[in-house]
Amino acid sequence: MEANAQRHEWFGAEVAAGGSVNTELEISESYSSRNVSIPIRVVRGLQDGPTVFVTGALHGDELNGTGAIRSLIADQNWQMLAGTLVMVPVLNVLGFERHSRYLPDRRDLNRCFPGNASGSMSMRMARVIFDAIVTRCDYGIDLHTAAVRRTNYPNVRTDFKNAECMRLAEAFGAGVILDGRGPKGSFRREATNAGCPTIVVEGGEVWKVEPSVVECMTRGVNNILKELNMMEGDLEKPEQQVKIRTTKWIRAERGGFLDMHVSPGSIVASGQPLATNSTLVYEDHSVLRSPFAGIVIGMTTLPAAQPGEPVVHLGRLTNRKSARRVEKHALRDDVQRTAQEHLSTSVQVVEPFVIPEESP
Known part of the structure; x- marks a missing residue:
């Protein structure tokens, strides 16, 4: 027995x-x-x-x-x-x-x-x-x-x-x-x-x-x-797991319609554009930038925002080198890579808007 x-x-x-x-x-x-x-x-x-x-x-x-x-x-x-x-x-x-x-x-x-x-x-x-x-x-x-x-x-x-x-x-x-x-x-x-x-x-x-x-x-x-030895087999884990102690919600400064420049799981550098808020006819652009090197933990899926509403949730990484290393290891893990690709379809990601120079 x-x-x-x-x-x-x-x-x-x-x-x-x-x-x-x-x-x-x-x-x-x-x-x-x-x-x-x-x-x-x-x-x-x-x-x-x-x-x-x-x-x-x-x-x-x-x-x-x-x-x-x-x-x-x-x-x-x-x-x-x-x-x-x-x-x-x-x-x-x-x-x-x-x-x-x-x-x-x-x-x-x-x-x-x-x-x-x-x-x-x-x-x-x-x-x-x-x-x-x-x-x-x-x-x-x-x-x-x-x-x-x-x-x-x-x-x-x-x-x-x-x-x-x-x-x-x-x-x-x-x-x-x-x-x-x-x-x-x-x-x-x-x-x-x-x-x-x-x-x-x-x-x-x-x-x-x-x-x-x-x-x-x-x-x-x-x-x-x-x-916990409750099942047989080897653990299936990524080569590296990033441990984050500091996170920050980046919030809209103005009301308007959002153009997102990042998606869930994106690695960002300090100063990188995260989203641009503008009027419905693409005027009065307000660019939200990352305050540090980090990873996008979460974000809004609603493209309209009022001042103060949360737009992107960032996890702080040590530096740009650390950010590149995290990105490299994530791409090597099929489960993480698939999740990032799939979740990116929840938002429309576009290049940052370039404001044209005024004609002389």
Whole structure:
């Protein structure tokens, strides 16, 4: 008999070693007194090992993570040797059903953890999720996209000071890793504080399942399972991963229509034009330039802007030499290169406008 042959119970369902089960976690009640549940897939290996959760759609309109988890579930050749994997395609099912980032009470579930059993609806939901999933897991992977009207180049966000979080982030294999604990009340911050090191993965847009982003996410989840000896095989990672401590949103100085000069994943030099804002008849040009050498982590997909609105999200690189090195290694990684090519189709990228000289 294998060391992990005993049966485990998850959300009322028993899962035998080497088996899997579809089950549900009741998180709330509807106005009609009916139970509200989130569907969950639990997979166990034959041997003892870590317990890992992977969640999608914590914001109900962010569906790339949902697509990635469903791809893992549907893969007939996918096998786990050890440990337990808890897969939650849609964590915020109430937001998902309304195609909304938020819960029906307009609260952001990702600011409500670890929750409160006697608090608001969102706080109660967060408490149920936290107690039922996080407290039983050793590690976590939370899959996200950019907010509405934006897109993100695939990246991992983690606390550089936490060794186990960094282990997950590096194993995931994204080309870009950003430093940060996450906002107070966020799922990954509170899970990590509770002893379950958790990372966030960002990629793509809301309301879509984008193949190149799904490929980044599924590769990353498999990499982490291999790193934790839950699956066989070598990790598939880029030659280099850039670690970024400083980011900055470049904001519109004037209102008008945007011409973008960069796309997600673009490497930029200090002073390089990022976007030009002008009137609808191409007058009164306002050029936004990069304040430092960096990489485009995210950007708006809405070509109209008012003063102060975010246009391009930059991650700061050390210098131009470092920028060239990052670009070279990204092009060598098929998954990163495909993602950059695909995400660039979300925006129209043109050469900077040259203002003609006035006639004498």
